[in-house]
Amino acid sequence: xxxxxxxxxxxxxxxxxxxxxxxxxxxxxxxxxxxxxxxxxxxxxxxxxxxxxxxxxxxxxxxxxxxxxxxxxxxxxxxxxxxxxxxxxxxxxxxxxxxxxxxxxxxxxxxxxxxxxxxxxxxxxxxxxxxxxxxxxxxxxxxxxxxxxxxxxxxxxxxxxxxxxxxxxxxxxxxxxxxxxxxxxxxxxxxxxxxxxxxxxxxxxxxxxxxxxxxxxxxxxxxxxxxxxxxxxxxxxxxxxxxxxxxxxxxxxxxxxxxxxxxxxxxxxxxxxxxxxxxxxxxxxxxxxxxxx
DNA sequence: CGTACGACCTGCCCGC
DNA sequence: TGCGGGCAGGTCGTAC
Numbered sequence: 612x613x614x615x616x617x618x619x620x621x622x623x624x625x626x627x628x629x630x631x632x633x634x635x636x637x638x639x640x641x642x643x644x645x646x647x648x649x650x651x652x653x654x655x656x657x658x659x660x661x662x663x664x665x666x667x668x669x670x671x672x673x674x675x676x677x678x679x680x681x682x683x684x685x686x687x688x689x690x691x692x693x694x695x696x697x698x699x700x701x702x703x704x705x706x707x708x709x710x711x712x713x714x715x716x717x718x719x720x721x722x723x724x725x726x727x728x729x730x731x732x733x734x735x736x737x738x739x740x741x742x743x744x745x746x747x748x749x750x751x752x753x754x755x756x757x758x759x760x761x762x763x764x765x766x767x768x769x770x771x772x773x774x775x776x777x778x779x780x781x782x783x784x785x786x787x788x789x790x791x792x793x794x795x796x797x798x799x800x801x802x803x804x805x806x807x808x809x810x811x812x813x814x815x816x817x818x819x820x821x822x823x824x825x826x827x828x829x830x831x832x833x834x835x836x837x838x839x840x841x842x843x844x845x846x847x848x849x850x851x852x853x854x855x856x857x858x859x860x861x862x863x864x865x866x867x868x869x870x871x872x873x874x875x876x877x878x879x880x881x882x883x884x885x886x887x888x889x890x891x892x893x894x895x896x897x898x899x900x901x902x903x904x
Numbered sequence: 905c906g907t908a909c910g911a912c913c914t915g916c917c918c919g920c
Numbered sequence: 921t922g923c924g925g926g927c928a929g930g931t932c933g934t935a936c
Contacts, residue, residue, distance in 0.1 A: 645913090669930080687913090741914080848929075
């Protein structure tokens with residue numbers, strides 16, 4: 612589901628709800644999401660304060676006062692919900708996995724992890740498809756973590772430039788779309804924003820990387836940055852189940868030029884072609900066959 | 905090594 | 921109304 616703009620939207624929205632707060636309870640309703648939830652996580656998070664919340668690629672990083680980083684990935688369908696527990700809800704007691712009792716409200720389907728803060732705020736991780744993931748790692752090992760260590764540059768960070776992109780792609784035989792979706796080349800792009808950025812840069816998703824020239828890498832870099840910034844401003848894209856923290860919808864889906872627009876007229880001025888959909892390495896690619904070359 | 909593809913899950917939407 | 925097939929924002933392991 613969420614690509615960089617959606618994760619950034621969640622990250623920004625969550626900060627005001629969690630920063631500086633102490634975690635009273637960690638509870639999980641199953642042993643695994645995409646992978647097993649880490650052993651001992653409960654003891655590492657309970658009692659600690661969330662000091663920072665940041666995003667790296669599509670990962671959310673919660674820095675805890677216990678000197679751990681709590682890492683979360685939303686997969687395709689993951690969501691974080693915030694609830695303020697009323698006194699009434701707080702009084703209902705349910706058994707936890709240890710056989711003792713503490714306060715857990717009845718949950719929605721696919722609520723997998725619940726974190727309660729001392730001030731009665733609760734965040735709930737909900738993920739129907741369970742492609743998401745959670746881990747916890749020592750603060751000083753964060754850069755060695757297998758999910759993070761191979762990530763390419765942040766597209767909205769200082770280490771991203773046309774030159775950097777060209778350097779990592781100039782010898783690749785694969786198509787530019789496949790390369791841009793590869794998190795080790797650039798972190799945070801997914802199917803939507805790659806399609807949108809390639810349309811904006813007028814580059815065909817099927818073009819082999821090594822055939823792209825310096826000027827095009829410049830257009831492409833600018834397009835990626837522009838599309839992502841615009842999407843973040845719009846609060847991300849709400850397709851199916853993406854909702855911002857607090858339940859609001861993003862509205863970047865109203866700004867799509869190609870994604871899911873097959874059969875529609877190309878929005879570029881004086882281009883009268885229609886957007887096509889094709890399967891590219893197993894996933895839908897949307898593009899204009901006339902103005903993307 | 906780089907690249908391509910199936911697998912992992914559930915839900916929804918469409919056509920018959 | 922019901923069911924089967926195709927589709928979905930991601931990533932990894934495997935096979936070339």
